[in-house]
Amino acid sequence: MTRASHRGNSQPRWLFPFVITVIFFLSVLPLGRLAVTGIASAMQGGARQMLGDPGVWQAAYNTLFTSFFGMIAAVLLGGGFALLLTLFDIRGKTALGFLFMLPTMIPPQVTALSWIGMTGPSSTLLKAIGLAPPLGSPQPLYSIGGIALLYGVQNAPLVYLSLRAGLLALPRDGVEAARLAGASSWQVLRDVILPLSLPGLAAGAAIAFVSCVGNFGIPAILGIPASIYTLPTLIYSKFASFGPGTFGDVSLLSALIAILSIAGLAVEERVLRGRDYRVIGLSGQVAVFRLGSWRRMAELGLWLTIFVILFMPLTALVASSLAPAYGVPLSTSTATLHAYREILFRQAVTRTAFTNSIGLSLGTAFGLLVVTVLTGYFLVRGKSRFTRVISALAEIPYALPGIVLAVAFILLFAAPIPIIGVSIYGTIWIILIAYFSSFFAVSLKPVVSAFRQVDPSLEEAARLAGAGFGRRLRDILVPLVAPAAGASVILVFLIACNELTISALLWSAGTQTLGVAIYNLDDSGSFNLASALSVLVVVMVVAMMIVLELMAKRLPKGVVPWRS
Amino acid sequence: MAKLILNRLSKSFEMGGRPAVNDVSLTVREGGFLALLGPSGCGKTTVLRMIAGFEQPTDGSILLGERVLADAGEMVPPEHRNMAMVFQSYALWPHMSVTENVGYPLKVRGVSREKRQRKVAEALAAVRLESYANRRPADLSGGQRQRVALARCLVTEPDVVLLDEPLANLDRHLRQEMEETFREFHARSGATMIYVTHDQAEAMALATDVAVMSEGRLLQVATPEEIYARPEGRLVGGLVGQGAVLSLASPHDDKRLLDWPAMQAMLAKSRSGPAADVLVRPQDVEVVPNGIPATVLSVLFEGERYALRLALPDGQTLRAFSRQPAKAGDVLEVAIHSAWRL
Numbered sequence: 001m002t003r004a005s006h007r008g009n010s011q012p013r014w015l016f017p018f019v020i021t022v023i024f025f026l027s028v029l030p031l032g033r034l035a036v037t038g039i040a041s042a043m044q045g046g047a048r049q050m051l052g053d054p055g056v057w058q059a060a061y062n063t064l065f066t067s068f069f070g071m072i073a074a075v076l077l078g079g080g081f082a083l084l085l086t087l088f089d090i091r092g093k094t095a096l097g098f099l100f101m102l103p104t105m106i107p108p109q110v111t112a113l114s115w116i117g118m119t120g121p122s123s124t125l126l127k128a129i130g131l132a133p134p135l136g137s138p139q140p141l142y143s144i145g146g147i148a149l150l151y152g153v154q155n156a157p158l159v160y161l162s163l164r165a166g167l168l169a170l171p172r173d174g175v176e177a178a179r180l181a182g183a184s185s186w187q188v189l190r191d192v193i194l195p196l197s198l199p200g201l202a203a204g205a206a207i208a209f210v211s212c213v214g215n216f217g218i219p220a221i222l223g224i225p226a227s228i229y230t231l232p233t234l235i236y237s238k239f240a241s242f243g244p245g246t247f248g249d250v251s252l253l254s255a256l257i258a259i260l261s262i263a264g265l266a267v268e269e270r271v272l273r274g275r276d277y278r279v280i281g282l283s284g285q286v287a288v289f290r291l292g293s294w295r296r297m298a299e300l301g302l303w304l305t306i307f308v309i310l311f312m313p314l315t316a317l318v319a320s321s322l323a324p325a326y327g328v329p330l331s332t333s334t335a336t337l338h339a340y341r342e343i344l345f346r347q348a349v350t351r352t353a354f355t356n357s358i359g360l361s362l363g364t365a366f367g368l369l370v371v372t373v374l375t376g377y378f379l380v381r382g383k384s385r386f387t388r389v390i391s392a393l394a395e396i397p398y399a400l401p402g403i404v405l406a407v408a409f410i411l412l413f414a415a416p417i418p419i420i421g422v423s424i425y426g427t428i429w430i431i432l433i434a435y436f437s438s439f440f441a442v443s444l445k446p447v448v449s450a451f452r453q454v455d456p457s458l459e460e461a462a463r464l465a466g467a468g469f470g471r472r473l474r475d476i477l478v479p480l481v482a483p484a485a486g487a488s489v490i491l492v493f494l495i496a497c498n499e500l501t502i503s504a505l506l507w508s509a510g511t512q513t514l515g516v517a518i519y520n521l522d523d524s525g526s527f528n529l530a531s532a533l534s535v536l537v538v539v540m541v542v543a544m545m546i547v548l549e550l551m552a553k554r555l556p557k558g559v560v561p562w563r564s
Numbered sequence: 565m566a567k568l569i570l571n572r573l574s575k576s577f578e579m580g581g582r583p584a585v586n587d588v589s590l591t592v593r594e595g596g597f598l599a600l601l602g603p604s605g606c607g608k609t610t611v612l613r614m615i616a617g618f619e620q621p622t623d624g625s626i627l628l629g630e631r632v633l634a635d636a637g638e639m640v641p642p643e644h645r646n647m648a649m650v651f652q653s654y655a656l657w658p659h660m661s662v663t664e665n666v667g668y669p670l671k672v673r674g675v676s677r678e679k680r681q682r683k684v685a686e687a688l689a690a691v692r693l694e695s696y697a698n699r700r701p702a703d704l705s706g707g708q709r710q711r712v713a714l715a716r717c718l719v720t721e722p723d724v725v726l727l728d729e730p731l732a733n734l735d736r737h738l739r740q741e742m743e744e745t746f747r748e749f750h751a752r753s754g755a756t757m758i759y760v761t762h763d764q765a766e767a768m769a770l771a772t773d774v775a776v777m778s779e780g781r782l783l784q785v786a787t788p789e790e791i792y793a794r795p796e797g798r799l800v801g802g803l804v805g806q807g808a809v810l811s812l813a814s815p816h817d818d819k820r821l822l823d824w825p826a827m828q829a830m831l832a833k834s835r836s837g838p839a840a841d842v843l844v845r846p847q848d849v850e851v852v853p854n855g856i857p858a859t860v861l862s863v864l865f866e867g868e869r870y871a872l873r874l875a876l877p878d879g880q881t882l883r884a885f886s887r888q889p890a891k892a893g894d895v896l897e898v899a900i901h902s903a904w905r906l
Contacts, residue, residue: 010618457655460618463642464649465669465716475668479659 010381010459012469019378019390022371026437027393030408031400037411038255041248049245050252059234060256066148066219066230067212067260073152074208077305078159079201084298086167087193088291091299098549099306104157105541107498108217109518110317110534111154115141116221117316117531125316127329142226147219151212153309158211159204166200167193185289199271206271210264213257214401216501217515221522231257232403232501239410239505247411254407258400265399314538320531339532350533352510353517356428360513361496364435365489368443371436373485376447377477381456391448398441402501409434410505426508434502442495443488446559450484451477453556483554490551494544498537566629568592568615568724568756573624575610584610586780587624592773597750597757599771601764601803607780608760612726615758616649617642628723648717649726652733654709656701662688662712663697669720687715690752691745707738714749725749727759731766743769764804768792776800794820794904801843801906808846808882809906814838820905827900831856831876841906846871848902849884855897858882860890874898 041047050056081100085093103111117123120139126132140146170193178188219230229237235250291298322335343350375394379387397405413430416423424430454477462476478485500515507516514537521530552560568591575585585607592598600608613619615626617639625635633640648669649655656665667684675683688694691711701709710730717725727746731739747770750757761767767774768788775785776799784796795801801809813833815826822830822842830842858874861881870889874882874896884898 455653455655457651457653458657460616460642461649461651461655461657461716462668463618464616464645464647465720466643466646466672467668468643471672476657480657 034408069148070151077156082163112221114313114317155208162204206268365492380451406505450481599767602777
């Protein structure tokens with residue numbers, strides 16, 4: 001019989017130090033390092049020098065301008081979809097909702113490529129149908145407006161989800177009471193539903209804004225050729241022309257992005273304060289308004305939108321990938337699978353990228369799962385005062401734009417690691433660690449919601465049965481959270497595999513990822529190869545989303561991000 | 565096996581807050597069946613969870629025979645206590661079959677497969693669930709789940725079996741059946757059992773000893789008969805059995821069991837002096853000629869009899885049973901044959 005000073009709680013003594021260590025290395029240390037460098041650089045006059053640089057002002061202005069109009073576009077698109085699909089008797093809601101969610105899961109650089117393929121004088125699609133503008137006319141998307149438009153398309157689903165969650169959480173009896181008070185459908189919508197759903201819309205707009213501020217893929221592909229820089233692409237170009245002041249400059253720029261993001265997140269936090277998504281009991285039960293003769297019009301409008309923002313760009317992407325060379329007209333006789341053969345079998349660079357991305361994503365997804373199962377258990381079962389702080393610290397790296405995190409890890413690992421004296425800068429390991437940090441929150445969320453659903457007495461019964469922590473974990477807890485853990489693995493894999501922002505800064509020869517490969521192929525003019533690689537990525541994304549969609553019934557609420 | 569001793573046990577969840585359990589001392593004899601009775605929030609579940617090892621006492625200690633299980637400094641984790649528990653939610657593992665659920669404590673203890681199968685079969689036979697061995701908990705009814713949970717307790721021959729309101733989620737018919745099963749289980753296993761409930765009828769029917777708790781304190785421990793006939797204090801009197809508590813002028817002697825003449829004397833006196841609380845059970849109130857007048861407040865037909873609520877001339881209420889129907893507003897004359905001074 002062993003006796004231990006064991007505060008009656010179920011956790012082994014090593015769990016708390018373990019969680020603290022994980023949070024320290026994945027969140028506190030990199031962000032702390034970034035802050036220290038930023039502050040040191042500001043103290044040495046770096047701030048004044050940076051503020052005197054018109055390029056920085058221009059980039060900040062571009063970032064704010066594109067993000068603001070991107071947010072407006074996202075609110076119009078996402079808000080319209082959320083209202084129509086949630087409140088009205090539209091047919092085919094599930095299909096429309098799923099398709100509308102796709103753009104946010106497709107990596108931004110692929111979105112940008114597909115839209116380029118759809119517009120401009122060299123568009124294979126437009127040439128094939130004889131609608132291409134004359135040669136020499138400018139590509140309209142290589143502009144501030146183009147960037148803002150694609151921001152809107154990419155982030156509209158974020159507004160959609162946030163507003164939809166708000167609409168579904170509306171009290172049904174409030175709507176019914178208004179009806180009984182004699183209000184018409186239109187008056188109920190105007191006087192009850194819209195005012196009550198405003199926080200959801202505002203929160204969605206704030207998330208969309210933050211996401212635009214940190215976006216790298218779209219301005220990298222659309223902005224850099226036209227010399228339009230946003231803050232993230234400016235950081236990228238500073239690294240490309242590396243100089244003695246680079247570290248100080250980029251840490252200040254990152255701080256600027258971080259401040260913009262935190263301001264946006266603070267808005268979201270404020271409008272959503274006190275709202276708990278877990279208690280939504282009547283999902284899909286909101287009063288459905290009849291559109292009557294307008295229904296056909298509305299459905300046509302929705303499908304037309306899906307056609308323009310999803311099907312047309314993707315068709316253009318496929319068309320570009322089948323064209324023998326950029327700008328050559330596509331017909332049944334010229335179509336070729338050459339590009340696919342090239343990227344799958346011939347080009348060492350793309351093969352390496354596949355291996356790297358899949359390896360990194362699998363490593364991140366499964367490696368993080370081990371960490372998040374233990375951390376999730378600690379957060380849900382723990383009686384520690386620190387649980388709130390720890391969950392906040394776990395969220396921060398994911399909430400911040402990837403470019404900020406990438407800079408933090410560069411600063412952290414630029415010099416060899418103290419004591420062991422090994423440098424991981426330029427190796428695949430720095431990308432892996434940055435992924436761990438960035439996707440920690442993605443992996444943690446499904447696991448935490450699953451643990452919340454497990455009745456504590458199930459574990460207590462196992463304790464009385466004589467099972468120690470490891471045994472309980474293996475026999476009781478892990479089987480019970482397995483579906484959510486599976487979802488967590490797929491989600492992390494999906495996001496990590498498509499990621500560009502972090503690896504764009506951290507890659508070097510031999511460690512390029514799929515995102516980097518697509519960007520580099522496009523940058524070097526191999527538009528058809530870039531398109532072919534993008535098509536494969538889109539196929540992979542859709543396949544994994546379908547798997548998650550099929551799993552959704554067995555998962556706790558809120559695990560699959562596009563279902564509310 | 566040995567007796568379980570709670571020695572001045574206290575538990576506060578917040579520093580300086582009101583203690584959930586306050587200075588509880590109690591000895592459960594070996595093989596005893598103790599019911600912990602009290603209204604919800606009285607601390608009875610916290611006592612049970614401290615015995616199980618899910619909570620650590622902030623003061624006092626828990627001993628099993630000579631062995632200290634827990635005190636404010638150290639504790640034996642639940643894994644090593646050789647106790648078993650039936651939870652209010654049953655706590656069956658949904659991903660395991662009935663056999664796997666029941667056999668899990670043996671598997672953890674490293675018992676060989678053949679021995680495990682034999683023991684599980686025995687336990688399932690004891691709760692009459694042999695034919696459900698391969699089902700999942702989700703395919704069982706509430707009563708069957710409860711019996712699986714019980715079989716899981718039976719299988720390891722634990723020193724102490726803890727039951728946390730095990731009948732709270734069952735309907736009335738199943739409750740009676742399960743009470744029978746618990747009695748059988750107690751007789752068969754000979755384990756010390758501690759049964760938490762807020763239902764006094766359940767406690768009386770099952771336990772060899774009843775401990776009444778309120779607001780974290782232990783009010784009285786006694787056999788069911790004793791606690792029914794001679795409750796200590798107003799709280800226990802109000803909690804155990806039916807009855808009404810009257811506040812009457814204090815008699816001169818300190819006799820506690822009062823007969824009708826004594827009651828008549830007390831009722832006749834003015835209540836200006838020191839008061840005494842007197843418990844009157846409804847079966848001791850009889851409608852007689854020449855009794856004291858009482859106005860009927862309400863009548864409830866219970867099938868075999870009528871339950872009356874009466875008001876005495878000074879406004880205090882009394883409960884009584886009657887074979888004859890009565891109407892609200894009637895004035896009856898009643899005698900109180902027996903009463904207990906709290």
